[in-house]
Amino acid sequence: MNMRDLSKDDDFLSHLLVEKLGTGTVPLLVHKMDSSRRLPKTDADDLLQIVRRLVVTKGPVPLVTRQAVDELLVLPPIRYYLKQYTQKQINAFATHASRYFELYHPSGCIEIAHTSRYSHHTGKSELCILATRNLAPGAVITELKGSMANLTDEEDKELKRTDLRNSDIRRDFSVIHSKQMKKNHLFLGPARFVNHDCANNCELFREGKYITFRVLRPIAVGEEITAHYGDGYFGRKNRHCLCETCEKRGRGGYAPDHTDEDPPISSDSESDSGSDLDSDSDSDESNSDGEGKKSGLNLNERRTRRGVYAVMTKGDDSDESDNDADDGAPNSEPKNLVVGGEIELVAEVDSASDLTSLPPSRAQSNSALAVAGPSSLPTPETPAMTARSSSALTSLSSTDDLPSTPKSNQSMRFRSIIATRGQKVKDSTPTTAGSKQLMTPPLSEDTPTKRLTRSASANLLASKWSTTTVNDKGKGKQKASQSSTPAPTSGRSRKGKEKESEDIKKEEAEPARTLRSRPSAPAMVEVNKEPPPKREILKGPDGKPLPTCSTCSNVLPVISVDDKVVWGLEQQSAKRKKKQDCPRCIRHFAIYGQAWPCRISVHGPVFLLPTPREEATPVDSGPRRVNKKALSVLDRKLAAAAAAAASASPKSRKRQREDEERPMLKRRKTEPVTRVETSKSQRGKYIRGGRGRHSLPGPKGLQTYGRKARSLSPSKSDIKDEEEVESEAPQREEVQVVPKRKYKKRSSTPQPTLSRAQRAEEREKIRRWLQKKEEEEAEKDSGDEDAGGSARKRSSADIDDLEDRPKKKVPRAKEKQLPLQKVLPRPSSGFRGGQLFSKPNPLSYALHAWASPVVSTPSSSEDELPPVTPEDEVTVELPSDACGSVFSSPSTIDAFKPSPLSFARRRWGSTLSPRDETKRRATHRNTASPGQRSDVSDSERLFFNGPPTSSLSQDSADGYVRPEDMRMMSPLTITSDNV
Ligand SMILES: C[S@@+](CC[C@H](N)C(=O)[O-])C[C@H]1O[C@@H](n2cnc3c(N)ncnc32)[C@H](O)[C@@H]1O
Numbered sequence: 001m002n003m004r005d006l007s008k009d010d011d012f013l014s015h016l017l018v019e020k021l022g023t024g025t026v027p028l029l030v031h032k033m034d035s036s037r038r039l040p041k042t043d044a045d046d047l048l049q050i051v052r053r054l055v056v057t058k059g060p061v062p063l064v065t066r067q068a069v070d071e072l073l074v075l076p077p078i079r080y081y082l083k084q085y086t087q088k089q090i091n092a093f094a095t096h097a098s099r100y101f102e103l104y105h106p107s108g109c110i111e112i113a114h115t116s117r118y119s120h121h122t123g124k125s126e127l128c129i130l131a132t133r134n135l136a137p138g139a140v141i142t143e144l145k146g147s148m149a150n151l152t153d154e155e156d157k158e159l160k161r162t163d164l165r166n167s168d169i170r171r172d173f174s175v176i177h178s179k180q181m182k183k184n185h186l187f188l189g190p191a192r193f194v195n196h197d198c199a200n201n202c203e204l205f206r207e208g209k210y211i212t213f214r215v216l217r218p219i220a221v222g223e224e225i226t227a228h229y230g231d232g233y234f235g236r237k238n239r240h241c242l243c244e245t246c247e248k249r250g251r252g253g254y255a256p257d258h259t260d261e262d263p264p265i266s267s268d269s270e271s272d273s274g275s276d277l278d279s280d281s282d283s284d285e286s287n288s289d290g291e292g293k294k295s296g297l298n299l300n301e302r303r304t305r306r307g308v309y310a311v312m313t314k315g316d317d318s319d320e321s322d323n324d325a326d327d328g329a330p331n332s333e334p335k336n337l338v339v340g341g342e343i344e345l346v347a348e349v350d351s352a353s354d355l356t357s358l359p360p361s362r363a364q365s366n367s368a369l370a371v372a373g374p375s376s377l378p379t380p381e382t383p384a385m386t387a388r389s390s391s392a393l394t395s396l397s398s399t400d401d402l403p404s405t406p407k408s409n410q411s412m413r414f415r416s417i418i419a420t421r422g423q424k425v426k427d428s429t430p431t432t433a434g435s436k437q438l439m440t441p442p443l444s445e446d447t448p449t450k451r452l453t454r455s456a457s458a459n460l461l462a463s464k465w466s467t468t469t470v471n472d473k474g475k476g477k478q479k480a481s482q483s484s485t486p487a488p489t490s491g492r493s494r495k496g497k498e499k500e501s502e503d504i505k506k507e508e509a510e511p512a513r514t515l516r517s518r519p520s521a522p523a524m525v526e527v528n529k530e531p532p533p534k535r536e537i538l539k540g541p542d543g544k545p546l547p548t549c550s551t552c553s554n555v556l557p558v559i560s561v562d563d564k565v566v567w568g569l570e571q572q573s574a575k576r577k578k579k580q581d582c583p584r585c586i587r588h589f590a591i592y593g594q595a596w597p598c599r600i601s602v603h604g605p606v607f608l609l610p611t612p613r614e615e616a617t618p619v620d621s622g623p624r625r626v627n628k629k630a631l632s633v634l635d636r637k638l639a640a641a642a643a644a645a646a647s648a649s650p651k652s653r654k655r656q657r658e659d660e661e662r663p664m665l666k667r668r669k670t671e672p673v674t675r676v677e678t679s680k681s682q683r684g685k686y687i688r689g690g691r692g693r694h695s696l697p698g699p700k701g702l703q704t705y706g707r708k709a710r711s712l713s714p715s716k717s718d719i720k721d722e723e724e725v726e727s728e729a730p731q732r733e734e735v736q737v738v739p740k741r742k743y744k745k746r747s748s749t750p751q752p753t754l755s756r757a758q759r760a761e762e763r764e765k766i767r768r769w770l771q772k773k774e775e776e777e778a779e780k781d782s783g784d785e786d787a788g789g790s791a792r793k794r795s796s797a798d799i800d801d802l803e804d805r806p807k808k809k810v811p812r813a814k815e816k817q818l819p820l821q822k823v824l825p826r827p828s829s830g831f832r833g834g835q836l837f838s839k840p841n842p843l844s845y846a847l848h849a850w851a852s853p854v855v856s857t858p859s860s861s862e863d864e865l866p867p868v869t870p871e872d873e874v875t876v877e878l879p880s881d882a883c884g885s886v887f888s889s890p891s892t893i894d895a896f897k898p899s900p901l902s903f904a905r906r907r908w909g910s911t912l913s914p915r916d917e918t919k920r921r922a923t924h925r926n927t928a929s930p931g932q933r934s935d936v937s938d939s940e941r942l943f944f945n946g947p948p949t950s951s952l953s954q955d956s957a958d959g960y961v962r963p964e965d966m967r968m969m970s971p972l973t974i975t976s977d978n979v
Pocket of ligand 1: 030031118125126127128174192193194195196197234240241242243
């Protein structure tokens, strides 16, 4: 996979499956590889439904994920996006999509969330990965994956480039560096949201084809998953690091003597970052730092030097050319990253860092570990699930844990405050440090136990997954030692990060080492059953308690995106007294239907919030199985129907024929019904008529005009032909206005074998034929030809037909005397626009068809009404959507002409007024493409939901598929390897 595709796909997929799955008003804003890239508009609801189905569908994760990917790929915007892709690229996209989908599976243990940790310095929204379960050391977070792409030298340089106009561009990415090859690989996917912590709780490692994360020490629910980027990533000795550990220790960006300026590069600067630096890593640094240095305070600077650098220190570093060339698997990681190959995150010298605007040590900073440390055994006062502080396996030494500067003794593992940029500016000024508290609410306290006690489901989950107790050191150790990669133990004194890394490296380097098999569910640590400590109520500068999330109990965050507060302040002021959930918990509930952090429905895999679209789109999108039983039932039914047809009276046969000839009406059961009732006084006034059995002049009918012998059950092609002609009929008067969207028959019958061009040709023939006929009729009408003469010209078949009807008794003389009147058609059963074509004289036909025509003046308001059936108490279902939208024309609906086509048009016309119709069309276009309508079957939806043509803009996708687009619908192959 190349870098361009991967970054493009990741931008799109993170937009779809992270940003769009936010809480609607609060997107989880992802920093893109190229934020200027336009992405196809996608309906967030569609995506949410797919994820919800994934959540409730039972089955192995790869299968369920694959299904979600399949569903994603048929969405019109996605098909549009993939239109130019080759099958290989589509596969790559699908695989990358599966990485994001996997995050949401109920068996997963992490989530992507907002974090306030860095953005209060940058004014930008930042994301992080949080644990949604307790994780024990050695657990592999299988869903935290990424896809890799080789970087050419040019691309590598390009990624280092700083766009001074937009510091986002090319800055927020992850790169994995192969030390031996001295080559970089772009590493994108959910794993890229892992932030750095100087005392990281996870490590990046290679497992088979994947690069994923392994837990180093116990992680509690709500705790952030962190990795170590290296010692020089955030300036020399990470002096600008804003991680929690630095905050606790009063180091990095929180050091009391911290300044935004970087000290001059000393000769040993390289040693800060270890020896694994990319040789040209700093080649562009001066350039990138220029702006920050000049201004002294670059608020837009995200402090991303170059992304995560993971260095392969051993393993097969043979050069890979195109790592996805072999199997077409898009996610093929570079082959040099072999199993067991050690990946080390190393520092990148930040010799000329422009990391600015770092505030001095936060006076009000909390220190989570003031009560923790290796010596601190779990006590009733210790937060039960504060694994880091209570676990005997914690790797932090007392000196590490206890801050060097006085801090508050609150846990700050899960913060939710994001200050605005304005606050940041104030924060960065020492003189205003004291007033910072006034501007920025104090950091939230995270008391996981409290969270659990607030949520019964969470308790359930916790108890369900409990495997070890943190009180039981031995057990915990045993668990850790069971893993092939021993996790740091509590007894081990920590002599700094480097020492720890060394130890881990050593252990991993042992030849006998085998990678642990992937746990089906991550190992958990049990919650402390002790009563939770009383939660301290955090108060704002006004002395009032800060609003907290009613589910997770964190202080409600203030989230700002590009200097704009997008969530928080309004909600907090308006709902200060009301119960309110934080965006994270709202999002969680929207996806899982359960209170955070529970993902498993206590009622089993029953979907909680079905929607009409869900019902219309069954979870099982695969072909339905026809079993023997169903077939025998079908056979029986068919036999019974045949027998009934054979024994039917001529009258009932006739009725049956009529019914068969009206497929359009039958189809629209689901559409709004307009009921028209006739008055009793009208009863008996009208005689039945207009039931012709004349075939329509379809492709065949052109040659055999006239009565066509029909079989009892007309063939499907007959019906289709009729439909086509009916569809075309109303267009005759507006030859130029040829509706492009033809109503598709809702059935699983195969589409006609005629090609589009052929059909168009046939239609054109019909149109010409009709026009010719009309002209002939017009000539006849204009002449002095009498009705009898016209009648004489009719075929005997037509006469026979007419003789069947009561109206044949109408004397010819009377017929002739009738003045030209406006005749309202009746849309009752029996009227067929098609037969009008075989009786080309509209007036005579009308006289026969409508024995007692309804006369109205041209300005009659009846014109505005839908066709009324003057039959006895007949309730008619009038079509109002599918056909109406195709055939009714606002311009012609009022202009009534007593021609067969007018009849047809009005017969099938929409019941809406022209204005309403226009409005309805607009809404219909905007909200529901044919492929989205619930009355359209799945197969048709697939057919309809084509991507817009390239000539259309993204936003004006017409939702119709072109034959050439069908390529996209070829089944995707995601092998289990890929997923
Ligand atoms: C690989 S990304 C991690 C995800 C990132 N937070 C986001 O929202 O895209 C790395 C970026 O996260 C931020 N970051 C992560 N850890 C940090 C730390 N300890 N101190 C300061 N910034 C950090 C920096 O902006 C860094 O460039």
